[in-house]
Every structure is written in C-alpha cells, then in structure tokens.
Amino acid sequence: MRLVLVGWGAIGSEVARLLKARAAPVDLVGVAVRDTARDIGVPLIDDPAALAALRPDLVVEAAGRAAVMPWGLASLSAGADFVAASTSAFADEGTLEALLDVARRNRRQVLIPPGALGGIDALAAAARLPLASVVHEIVKPAPAWRGTEAERLCDLSGLTAQHCFFDGTAREAARRFPQNANVALITALAGLGPDQTRLRLIADPDATGNRHRVTAQGDFGRMEIVLDNLPLASNPKSSALTALSLVRLIENRAGPLVI
Numbered sequence: 492m493r494l495v496l497v498g499w500g501a502i503g504s505e506v507a508r509l510l511k512a513r514a515a516p517v518d519l520v521g522v523a524v525r526d527t528a529r530d531i532g533v534p535l536i537d538d539p540a541a542l543a544a545l546r547p548d549l550v551v552e553a554a555g556r557a558a559v560m561p562w563g564l565a566s567l568s569a570g571a572d573f574v575a576a577s578t579s580a581f582a583d584e585g586t587l588e589a590l591l592d593v594a595r596r597n598r599r600q601v602l603i604p605p606g607a608l609g610g611i612d613a614l615a616a617a618a619r620l621p622l623a624s625v626v627h628e629i630v631k632p633a634p635a636w637r638g639t640e641a642e643r644l645c646d647l648s649g650l651t652a653q654h655c656f657f658d659g660t661a662r663e664a665a666r667r668f669p670q671n672a673n674v675a676l677i678t679a680l681a682g683l684g685p686d687q688t689r690l691r692l693i694a695d696p697d698a699t700g701n702r703h704r705v706t707a708q709g710d711f712g713r714m715e716i717v718l719d720n721l722p723l724a725s726n727p728k729s730s731a732l733t734a735l736s737l738v739r740l741i742e743n744r745a746g747p748l749v750i
C-alpha cells in the first residue's frame with residue numbers, strides 16, 4: 492500500500508516511526524510539509540497538485556485544519572482514500588459534504604479515525620436508533636490549554652482546582668479550540684451531530700494526561716467511556732493514542748486482518 496502523510500509534526504513523525512518499527516506492509520512514498528528544504532529520507536511535497544504523481548492509495552492528514560480541504564480534495568481526485576485527523580475542519584458547514592461529493596464521484600472514501608478517543612464504534616452503532624443525549628468532557632493539564640482562548644477565559648497558571656471554561660456545542664468547541672478539540676467533531680459525527688453534542692472543556696492543574704469522558708443515552712441503553720491518555724512528548728496538546736489510532740487504521744487497510 493502506497494501511503495502519503497500530510498504533516499510531519501508530533502503525530503505524523505510518530506506514525507512513520509511506529510510503522511517502520513512494526514515493519515508494517517506499507518510504503519511511505521511521500522510526506523506533505525510546508526518547508527521542503529530538509530531531508531527526512533522520504534520525498535517531500537508542499538503542493539497538493541504534486542500528490543497524484545506519487546500514486547497514493549491512502550493519504551493521512553495530521554497537519555492542521557487548514558490542510559484538510561486542499562489535501563482531501565487532491566487525495567480523492569487522485570484516486571486515494573483520505574484520512575483526516577484535524578477533524579475540527581468539519582465544524583465549518585459544507586466542508587465534509589464537499590469532500591464527500593468528490594469521494595462519491597471518484598468512488599473513494601473519507602475516513603475519520605477515532606483519534607484520541609475510543610468507543611466510537613459503540614456510539615456510531617448506537618446512533619442507528621434515536622439518541623437522547625451525548626456529553627463529552629475533555630480534561631487536560633493547564634499547560635495543554637496554553638496558546639488557546641482558554642488563557643482569556645481563566646487564569647491557567649493560578650488554578651488550584653479543575654475549572655470548566657467552556658460548556659457548549661461540539662461545533663463551537665472545535666471552532667474555538669482547533670488544536671485541542673478535534674475529538675469534539677468525532678463524537679459529533681458518530682452520534683448526534685455538531686449542534687446537539689455537548690462539550691465541556693476543563694483545565695486541571697493536577698492532571699498529568701488528557702482525559703476524555705463520553706456519556707451517551709438513547710434507545711440502545713447508556714454508555715460511558717473514559718480514557719486517560721498520555722500526551723505526546725513533542726506536543727502536550729495531542730494524546731499519544733491519536734498516532735496509535737492512525738497506525739491501526741493504516742495497518743487495517745494494508746493487512747489481511749481488520750481489528
């Protein structure tokens with residue numbers, strides 16, 4: 492399987508490292524970066540128009556929400572399936588639908604990995620019957636919220652206890668906190684949609700990892716999933732599980748067993 496990664500940051504480089512360490516049956520044929528003037532041992536591109544020449548089967552984005560549309564359109568048009576990690580891009584009305592239009596025309600797929608989450612299979616299955624409510628709480632250490640609007644909403648360095656600085660819809664959470672709340676759109680797309688899914692964003696001065704608690708109720712029953720994710724050393728905003736989840740998805744596409 493010919494793989495192209497979009498983004499060579501904390502997640503992208505970790506995905507490549509893990510695939511290599513696990514001898515996954517995958518050829519990394521290119522990486523899309525913003526600055527091609529370096530050597531990582533793989534062909535680098537910075538223009539979506541250059542993607543088709545790499546003949547990818549699968550393109551995996553882990554760059555940022557602005558990368559989703561241009562690289563998604565180029566991937567699907569080039570005959571590759573497209574995986575988006577920066578799912579906050581889908582908080583913008585029409586973005587996902589535009590990608591799905593191109594996917595349909597090219598008989599390709601847009602894949603949304605569970606990323607830092609788990610239990611998305613159960614939530615998406617449960618949503619085949621009516622759901623009454625879905626609530627997703629994200630608790631991260633105070634420093635993980637630095638450089639975001641949370642700095643204006645609370646005194647991150649002066650916190651002595653957990654503080655919820657945002658309580659609203661998944662759409663608004665993903666729009667306002669694109670580096671920390673991509674998962675809001677994953678929960679939303681699996682369940683009740685971006686305007687009916689409730690997000691609570693919490694800074695915790697004592698937390699050492701990123702906690703996700705998803706609670707859902709509906710005709711299927713009730714579910715509650717809690718994950719305590721360790722952050723990636725190279726980016727405390729991102730959970731290590733996100734890279735592992737992408738590796739799982741890639742290996743599932745390349746090997747004979749899907750699990």
Ligand SMILES: NC(=O)C1=CN([C@@H]2O[C@H](COP(=O)(O)OP(=O)(O)OC[C@H]3O[C@@H](n4cnc5c(N)ncnc54)[C@H](O)[C@@H]3O)[C@@H](O)[C@H]2O)C=CC1
Nearest residue numbers: 498500501502524553554555558577606607670673726729
């Ligand atoms: N779906 C999920 O569960 C999660 C998603 N994420 C998202 O995944 C993405 C990657 O996260 P990290 O690797 O931790 O971030 P990072 O900041 O370490 O790396 C992102 C890299 O992408 C590059 N980049 C940005 N725009 C680009 C473009 N247009 N073309 C090529 N390269 C570009 C940056 O220069 C940087 O090297 C972010 O959008 C992050 O918010 C993060 C955690 C969980």
Ligand SMILES: O=C([O-])CC(=O)C(=O)O
Nearest residue numbers: 607671672673674729730
């Ligand atoms: O990695 C996480 O725990 C969640 C995250 O940053 C995101 O959804 O953007």
